[in-house]
Amino acid sequence: MKSQSGRPRGRITEEDFNESLSPVLDKNIGRLERRRAREDAKSSIAEIIAAKVTAISGSMGFVYVHLALVGAWAAINTGLVPGVRAFDPTFVILATVASVEAIFLSTFVLISQNRDAALAERRAELDLHINLLAERELTTLIRMVRDIAEKLDVSTADHPDVDDAERKIAPEKVLDRLDGR
Numbered sequence: 810m811k812s813q814s815g816r817p818r819g820r821i822t823e824e825d826f827n828e829s830l831s832p833v834l835d836k837n838i839g840r841l842e843r844r845r846a847r848e849d850a851k852s853s854i855a856e857i858i859a860a861k862v863t864a865i866s867g868s869m870g871f872v873y874v875h876l877a878l879v880g881a882w883a884a885i886n887t888g889l890v891p892g893v894r895a896f897d898p899t900f901v902i903l904a905t906v907a908s909v910e911a912i913f914l915s916t917f918v919l920i921s922q923n924r925d926a927a928l929a930e931r932r933a934e935l936d937l938h939i940n941l942l943a944e945r946e947l948t949t950l951i952r953m954v955r956d957i958a959e960k961l962d963v964s965t966a967d968h969p970d971v972d973d974a975e976r977k978i979a980p981e982k983v984l985d986r987l988d989g990r
Contacts, residue, residue, distance in 0.1 A: 859920035951975045
């Protein structure tokens with residue numbers, strides 16, 4: 810099946826990516842990018858370092874480097890490399906280095922996760938506020954439409970969901986009900 814533009818439906822082309830979204834969406838994206846830049850500028854040195862270390866250590870390149878280093882370490886210390894004297898035949902130094910590295914990496918990951926969790930909580934609160942505003946606006950619109958229907962003598966009796974949608978619902982009661990389960 811083809812779309813109005815003549816292209817097959819479901820296919821995304823380079824042209825689709827170059828099209829501008831709505832001006833409002835473009836403006837909102839710009840606002841979000843500026844906000845994220847301001848938040849990043851407020852990051853402490855520790856948070857910046859933790860984020861960079863976490864990004865590097867969470868990559869396949871990091872895994873490959875460690876595989877090469879541990880492989881070379883093992884090859885040297887088991888005598889597989891001729892002419893090179895073993896410096897850690899019991900692998901105690903390797904175990905110590907790996908343990909210290911694990912301690913630091915886990916600390917950096919926790920710092921990054923704490924920051925990400927704080928940002929996620931702020932976004933969740935913003936979502937809640939927006940949802941509450943939208944709910945209030947929709948309830949108001951439903952009342953206005955019902956008033957218009959009454960003025961035009963149009964029956965809403967065959968729409969039983971209208972009464973339910975028109976009711977105001979306190980978010981605290983919803984949370985209390987969820988907590989009670």
